[in-house]
Amino acid sequence: MLQAADPPAATSAPEAQWLEFPGGPGIGQGKHIVLVSGDEEYRSEEALPQLAKILSKHLGYRCTVLFAIDPETGEINPNRNDNIPGLEALRDADLLILFTRFRNLPDDQMQMLVDYIEAGRPLIGMRTATHAFNIPADRRFAKYGNDYNGADYEGGFGRQVLGEKWVAHHGEHGVQSTRGALAPGAADHPICRGLADSEIWGPTDVYRVTLPLSGDGQAIVLGEVLTGMQPNDPIVDGPQNAPKMPVAWVRTYRGGRVFTTTMGAATDLLAEGTRRMLVNAALWCLGQEDQITPDLDVSLVGEYHPTPFRFDGFIPHRTPVDYR
Numbered sequence: 001m002l003q004a005a006d007p008p009a010a011t012s013a014p015e016a017q018w019l020e021f022p023g024g025p026g027i028g029q030g031k032h033i034v035l036v037s038g039d040e041e042y043r044s045e046e047a048l049p050q051l052a053k054i055l056s057k058h059l060g061y062r063c064t065v066l067f068a069i070d071p072e073t074g075e076i077n078p079n080r081n082d083n084i085p086g087l088e089a090l091r092d093a094d095l096l097i098l099f100t101r102f103r104n105l106p107d108d109q110m111q112m113l114v115d116y117i118e119a120g121r122p123l124i125g126m127r128t129a130t131h132a133f134n135i136p137a138d139r140r141f142a143k144y145g146n147d148y149n150g151a152d153y154e155g156g157f158g159r160q161v162l163g164e165k166w167v168a169h170h171g172e173h174g175v176q177s178t179r180g181a182l183a184p185g186a187a188d189h190p191i192c193r194g195l196a197d198s199e200i201w202g203p204t205d206v207y208r209v210t211l212p213l214s215g216d217g218q219a220i221v222l223g224e225v226l227t228g229m230q231p232n233d234p235i236v237d238g239p240q241n242a243p244k245m246p247v248a249w250v251r252t253y254r255g256g257r258v259f260t261t262t263m264g265a266a267t268d269l270l271a272e273g274t275r276r277m278l279v280n281a282a283l284w285c286l287g288q289e290d291q292i293t294p295d296l297d298v299s300l301v302g303e304y305h306p307t308p309f310r311f312d313g314f315i316p317h318r319t320p321v322d323y324r
Helices: 044-059 087-092 107-118 127-131 156-162 266-270 272-285
Strands: 018-021 032-038 062-066 095-100 123-126 178-182 200-202 218-225 245-253 256-261
Touching (some): 018 044, 032 044, 044 272, 087 107, 095 272, 123 127, 123 156, 127 156, 200 266, 200 272
Antiparallel strands (some): 218 245
16 A cells, blocks of 8 residues: 655754755645644654655645654654744745644744634644644633633634534544545535545544534535444444544635545555545645646655554654654
C-alpha cells in the first residue's frame, strides 16, 4: 500500500520549529496552505507533513507545517498543549488545515488563529479539530473552547465553525474501524470526484455527530462502523449504522468554505481514498473545484510508516526536520 516518490525539497524554519515545502508548477502554484498539528493521540505530527508533501510535490502548493513544540527542548511534544510556533504564517495563507486537540494556546498565538477564522477564510478541520481548543473560562479566547456553553458561541469553535464539537465515540475505539460511503445526494459534489464507496477507510472509529447537521451543513461521506479493524470487515448490524453518522461534511462560516472530517489520523492516510478525499476538499475549499479530476495524483511521497494511534505514542526526541 506504501508508495514511494522523491519528497519535495523542504526547508526548516529558524531553530527547526516548523517546515516549509515549496510551491511549484501545477494547480497550486501561487497558493499557500498552512497545516497546524497538535494532538496527543492520532499522530497529526506525522499525518500533516505527509499531506503537505502530497500537496506540494504533486500539485504545486506551498505548504507550511506547524507543530506542538516544547520550548525548552525544541522537540515535538504533542502533550504540550500551550505552544505552536509559526502561526504568523496564517497572515498570507490561502487555506488552513487544522488538526489539533484540546489546545490551550497563549493569547498571542490564539489571536493569529482567530484573525484567520473570523475573517471567513477557507478551513479544513481533521479528526480532533472538532475539539481543537480547551481554554479556561477566565481566558480571553475562552469561547473557542469545546466546553463553552454561552449563548453567544455555544459549543465553541467546533460547533460554531466546523458544525460539530466533541460529542462521543460512536464506533468502539480501537475495535471498530471506519469505512466511508458517499452520502445520499453527494455523489456529484466535487469532493467526491474520483471516489467510490469503500475506498475511504481508516482504523479510527466513527465519532458521534448531532443530526441534522447545523446551518448549511451537507454530509459528503457517511461512516460505516465495521466489526473489526480491516477495510473489508463487515458492517455492524444494529443501531451504530442506523443511521450512519457523517464522517465528512461541508458548510460555510462567515462566507468561507469549511470542510470537516472526523477521519484523518496518520494511519488513515494509508488509504488512497482517504487521501483523495482530503486533497479534493483542499481544492474545493480554495474554490478550485473545476480542477478536481478523478485522476489527481494523491500517491504517498517518500517512505511513510505511520505510528499507530494511542496516547503517549508519539516518537520522542523528534524535531520538525525529521519529517522533511
